[in-house]
Amino acid sequence: MSRSAPVVPALVLALALTACSGGVQGTPGGAGVRDPYFPKTGNGGYDVTHYDLRLAYDPGTRRLTGTADITARATTDLSAFDLDLRGLDVQAVTVEGRDVRWSRAGQELTVRPQDDLDDGETFHVTVLYAGIPVTITDPDRSKEGWLPTTDGALALGEPTGSMAWFPGNNHPSDKATYDIAVTVPKGLKAISNGELTAETTKNSRTTFTWHTTEPMATYVATVAIGRYDVTRSTTDGGLPVYVAVDPDRAAASRAVLAKIPEVMEWAQYNFGPYPFSSVGAVVDRADDVGYALETQSRPVFPGALDTPTLVHELAHQWYGDSVTPKTWRDMWLNEGFATYAEWLWEEDHGGDSAQDTFDALYDGDYFDTKEANEAIWAFPPAKQSSAAHVSDAPVYWRGAMVLHKIRQTVGDDTFYDIVQGWAAAHRHGNADTDEFTAYVEEKAPGKDFSGIWKDWLYGDGKPDRP
Incomplete structure (x- = not known):
């Protein structure tokens, strides 16, 4: 004796097949x-x-x-x-x-x-x-x-x-x-x-x-x-240093590259423990690459580099490479920190103080041209107008000015606690601007940062005289 199969509604059949295949479909x-x-x-x-x-x-x-x-x-x-x-x-x-x-x-x-x-x-x-x-x-x-x-x-x-x-x-x-x-x-x-x-x-x-x-x-x-001419060495602390230089750039780059151990010692004192297992540089011809970049543990430089650029790209190993932005809107957290590192290096090595640099930028006396001096006020560092401007002057220079305003507000001891603590808190991770401003406020209770965030970080135009 035979019996015809019952009719199964389509929805019931679909649910049954989903259950048999291990759950919700991807x-x-x-x-x-x-x-x-x-x-x-x-x-x-x-x-x-x-x-x-x-x-x-x-x-x-x-x-x-x-x-x-x-x-x-x-x-x-x-x-x-x-x-x-x-x-x-x-x-x-x-x-x-x-x-x-x-x-x-x-x-x-x-x-x-x-x-x-x-x-x-x-x-x-x-x-x-x-x-x-x-x-x-x-x-x-x-x-x-x-x-x-x-x-x-x-x-x-x-x-x-x-x-x-x-x-x-x-x-x-x-x-x-x-x-x-x-x-x-x-x-x-x-x-x-x-x-x-x-x-x-x-x-x-x-x-x-x-x-x-x-x-x-x-x-x-x-x-x-x-x-490339390759040299290997170690810092006094035992950190491996691997440097590769185009032979045509070797002589012109030698003196600055020799400062890598000194810069690293200074950076670790100011920013905290180095986050990677080695450091170094790649130096190529200027006509092959037109800019320096903080490629992790081995930044790339065009032509014969100078000391401020070396300091900048090595500072990025903390700020940008280890603490990496969550989005490209947070680019100032890379470039503002690395630019301010240049100011700190100059201050610690007989050059202009960070306050001198800040004042020159504000007064329009820093760059050689009026256009360059005015460019830093084109937009706020945390609110670039488009993808074409994520690497423009405000991200670097006004970003550094934000950090200097924080330093003015909290004093050096707390400022360096913030700088080092930020690098430690997000080591090998990602962070955004909101997390940074919240971190600063947490580490300096009782201080009012609202004007800095409103006028210097997010505000359009040139803030009033500080």
């Missing part, structure tokens, strides 16, 4: 984290914990070949997720070793795992890619990404350029550890962040392997390929 992760100035950068739905990048570069053809193994943790149930990658040709993508579907749209590489990822699940995605990397022109018209040089290439990432040479979650709010192996023609060197763990040569190609233990934002990851 949704695609966000394409962008809604940064106020770079909304398409970064991605939602996951947090990267480690990048393992294996790169090979031929300066003759300018072709880069890469394999990116990315370890991440889902922060929601995911049916798909995005990686940032601009240019380059994707050859294959796997998740947990299984081939998956993927698509490209602009800078978005959308990956669709065979099985949904559960909230909290750790997963591994591998991307094979190749091509001629692009150089990105920022909204402020500076160049970043992958910069071909006279004898190699230089990868610089602020604010969005890292996606030109590896896929990732390209936003400062997601920091990770790194292994970066770079294979180049024998005779060239490949410099990166952290520690050089291996150097091997085979078939006229040399591979340099670098390891970064401390969390690092994508924009301060770097690779420098070329002919």
